[in-house]
Amino acid sequence: MKLLSLLLVLFLYAMPALPADKTDSLLQEVSQAIENKETYISKKRERIERLNKVLAENENTSLVRQFEVYNSLYNEYRSFNYDSAFTYALKLQETADKLQDSTRISKARLNLSFILLSSGMFTEALQTLDSVNLKNRPDSIKVDYYAQRARAYYDLSSYNQDKYYSNKYINLGGLYVDSALALTNQNSLQFYSLRGMKHEAVGNFEKAKADFQTVIDKYNPTFHQYAMAAHSLGIIYKALGETDKAVQMMAKAAIADMKSSVTEVVALMNLAELLYNNGDESRAYTYIKQAMEDADFYGARQRKIQVAGILPIIEGERLVTVEGQRRTLFFYAIAVTMLSVLVVAFAFIIFRQLKQLRLAKQSVTEANLRLQEINDKLLEANIIKEEYIGHAFNVHSEYINKLEKFKKSVDTKWMAKKYDEIPHVLKSVNLKKEREALYTDFDKIFMKLFPDFITVFNSYFNEEDKIICKNRDSLNVELRIFALIRIGIHDHEQIARILEYSVSTIYNYKTKVKNKSILPNEEFEKKIMEIKPF
Incomplete structure (x- = not known):
């Protein structure tokens, strides 16, 4: 009886713990959204194709109409694909310059600064913002300008992590948020989003939480607006130590991102990190792998670096967990032979563990293949470098000989005081x-x-x-x-x-x-x- 009781306890221990209904339901929805990701993306591609047809089928499209279509294409791409968004931001600039429309020029530069900021190119983004002229511009342009300035300094503070400079950047960001808020309707989604951003940056989490919750509850936001507000709420709940709520809000943000075909991966990446810290390594690994695929597709270096910093940790811990599970599997197998009444139950456990082990081995195989691919690229790069270095030495040697001959020729003319012939020597180059x-x-x-x-x-x-x-x-x-x-x-x-x-x-x-x-x-x-x- 003691042995039977022990085996029953072990069996129950091996069964998955019952998750909190709400959190588990949201995480299942995240997994379902990942499976349906291509469906959402195909809808975005259809919208992009329709916009491209407008340009292709109308050769005499006016510059004003071209600007409108390029702006629509930029908005489709800006959180979807960095290179394409950057390309259309430049097209907007070119078209605005041809129109000689100062407001459109400012709008185009703000679009360019936004995409540069999204990719982590802070210097270039701030330089572009410096080129924006706000004189006689509508309030919407000014608000966008001040908001982007604020976001740039807040992002710099987060990136810098230096006590002196971080505080300096937060203070600068706050000044620009105040300028934006002064021009924004106080009963609007934009007002609460901006104010929430400021409260979050300075650590007023309760006030920030109230503002972002107002965005969600009161203003019927788009998927993308909802995702940004929910992501900020997830960050705030994490800072307040309310992990379950943080996971729930990050899950909602990730779902909204995927439904709006956003591939900037911030919410999904943070959700994976939260689940990893909570011990849900399986889901964390699935989500961080998807985040890496999205970061590669989006193409911005900052996002790739952020995801690459988390992926090896989760992947390594998952392999350790699977190896530990494999060791306990042997004990379960012995228990099955001792009690035939539990054969079916233990057989199910073994099957599940073996399946996880095969998935882990597959992950290791994929990692080895990626490593081999990297080694091949390094070998190729070394051969190319060796070839070009050798060639460069030869070219430089020839140029040095030419310069030596040139110098001797000029010196000879100079010593012979044939000054009028020196220009002819110079023209020979x-x-x-x-x-x-x-x-x-x-x-x-x-x-x-x-x-x-x-x-x-x-x-x-x-x-x-x-x-x-x-x-x-x-x-x-x-x-x-x-x-x-x-x-x-x-x-x-x-x-x-x-x-x-x-x-x-x-x-x-x-x-x-x-x-x-x-x-x-x-x-x-x-x-x-x-x-x-x-």
Whole structure:
């Protein structure tokens, strides 16, 4: 009887604990939303496609109408895909400049600063805000400007984590929130959101909680507005030590994010961290993996870094847990042989544990595959670097010899007092020819490393849009831009400096090429990076 009692206790211990109904129901809804994610995204893609058709089917669309459509496309992309949102923010700027409409110019710059801030590019975002002229602008522009300034300083405070500078940034943020609130209707969703943000930043959690709850209860927010308010409430409940409520609000925020096709992953990432701290490692692992996929899709470096800081911890702890479960499995198996009456129950437990173990092994296999992929990329990068370093030494050596000869020639003329001949020596240096030689050298060494680059590149286009080069070792401007991207130079300003073009020209070339491609725009550069060397 004692043995039977012990086995029954062990069996009950192995059964999952009954979760709190409300929290568990919300978490099940989160998991269901993840499964339905593609359905929500397909609806967003349909809206984007309709907007693109407006531009494609109306060649003589007015600049005002173009601005409206670009703004709609920007709003669709800004929490969905960073690169596309950035592209349309630039198009808005170009269109506003052509219209010479000061209000639209300010609006376009505010859109650009928002997407830069979302990606963690604080310096660039603040510089863009500095370029916004508020003179004679409507209150809506001013409120947006002050709110973005406040958010920038609050985010800097959170990112900086330095006692002196964090307090300084919080104070600056508060001043800008006050400026925004002074121009905002006190009976509006925006007013309570801004004031709640200020209260949250300075630690007035009860007041912040009241403001964000008002947003949810009183103003019928959109999915995205609801997600932002619920996420802030989750942060506040966590700070107040009310973990269950924090999990519930983060779950609601994550569900709203997925239903509005937001891929910035903040709510889902924080929910995974809360569940991990509560010991729910299985769900935490599922959610943080989805958060990483969303961060990769969104494309902003800040989000990837945030998720990457949490994923290994949860993944490692989950593997430890599964290994511990595997060890206890042996004890359960012995107990089953001793009491045939519990065979069915213990068989069910073993099946469940083995299934978890297989999932864990699959995760390890996937991690090893990712590691192998990283090693392959590192090997490729090392070979490319070695090739270019060797070539660079040769080129620099040649330039040093040329400079030495040039110096000797000038010194000779100077010593001989043939001053009138020195300008002729200077004119003998043909910078245009030297730069062309530099491009020719780049093309040759690149085609040596990537002999199939042009062939694979052209496979992404219809026959009439394929690029034909003069010879197999030379590239035109479009190919040269994407060749630089393939070897790891993604910064548009750096590419512009190398090729002696403006940044907008580089964007125009890239956009023109992507629009001709048979691939979706967001997939094009990913395919370029997959072109194999050697």
